[in-house]
Amino acid sequence: MKKRYVLLWGLLIFFLSMLLGIGLIYFMRPYFSGEKAFSHEKEVTSGVGEGEEAYPFIGWQDKPRQRAFVVVIDNTEQGRPQAGLEKADVVVEFPVEGGLTRFAAVICVDDLDLLGPIRSARPYFIDLAKEYKGILIHAGGSEEATKKLEKESLDHFDEINGGAQIGAAFWRVPDRNKPYNLFTSSDVLRRTAKKLNMDRSFLPPQRPLLSLEAEVVGEKAEDLTIFYAHKNSMVHFAYEQEKQVFQRFIADNKPHLTYLGEQLQAANVIVQIVPYCYTDGDGHLQLIMHGEGKALVFRKGKVLEGLWRKKPDEFTKFIDQKGNLIPLLEGPTWIAVVPRGTRIDY
Incomplete structure (x- = not known):
């Protein structure tokens, strides 16, 4: 009888391990394959009406918050559709060369599993990141922006020049061409910021x-x-x-x-x-x-x-x-x- 119980417990543990392994493989598949799939099945909330906790840069705030990421996002035809703009507290649209525009998305949430496409910075993106006391997320920059970053003290993640640890926070999706295929996620950015001791709390600017x-x-x-x-x-x-x-x-x-x-x-x-x-x-x-x-x-x-x-x-x-x-x-x-x-x- 004792051997039978041992056998049953062994079989149960075996099947549970198999199910857990299959689940992990399915869950992690996009990360290993580079798919970070552009699925339309995820539930999205507009965010309007969620109040001060959801949008720290809009309401009066009197308690420290985790730092925002100021993410440089493409707005060319090849870069659409974008990921992450739907959950930004603030999106600032700047003109760049050729009459095109580029976005700076002020991101405070940690549940964006896809964010991008990430593009290069200009000097005014740097000024905006300083204004919001955020971490600038970008891939290189114009000559003026590069010189400005060298002179000024600003926490930033540069996919091109930031080194291996920062570079690991970005990946390229297989169904787009460079430079419109560079993405990240808010969770990866937050973990990287903590590793680099950049995830300091702050008081958001106050607006009525x-x-x-x-x-x-x-x-x-x-x-x-x-x-x-x-x-x-x-x-x-x-x-x-x-x-x-x-x-x-x-x-x-x-x-x-x-x-x-x-x-x-x-x-x-x-x-x-x-x-x-x-x-x-x-x-x-x-x-x-x-x-x-x-x-x-x-x-x-x-x-x-x-x-x-x-x-x-x-x-x-x-x-x-x-x-x-x-x-x-x-x-x-x-x-x-x-x-x-x-x-x-x-």
């Missing part, structure tokens, strides 16, 4: 916050179109009354979808109009992001004209004509940095 039920002031403006110089970068936002968000559309008025098949949307859309000049014959831009200039703040289908104001080593403020901070709605914010003279319809 409105609930989605609050009334906002402004003129009716349910549509916004920004005519960036390249046709594939032209962007349109349309207000969706039921969800109380602005949905994003791209070239030829197509919905801008993430790799999960969800349309990008934001509770707040801010147009920040800035002076600029060219630094060389290759079309590299110098955007003047200090001082002040015109800003348009879109909330709940209305627009409020105001100003952006930025002092050295301070957070960019968006203020009304009386000098008061413009409160934002809870939820993600999209900031479109637009060169002065660019056509804007609303």
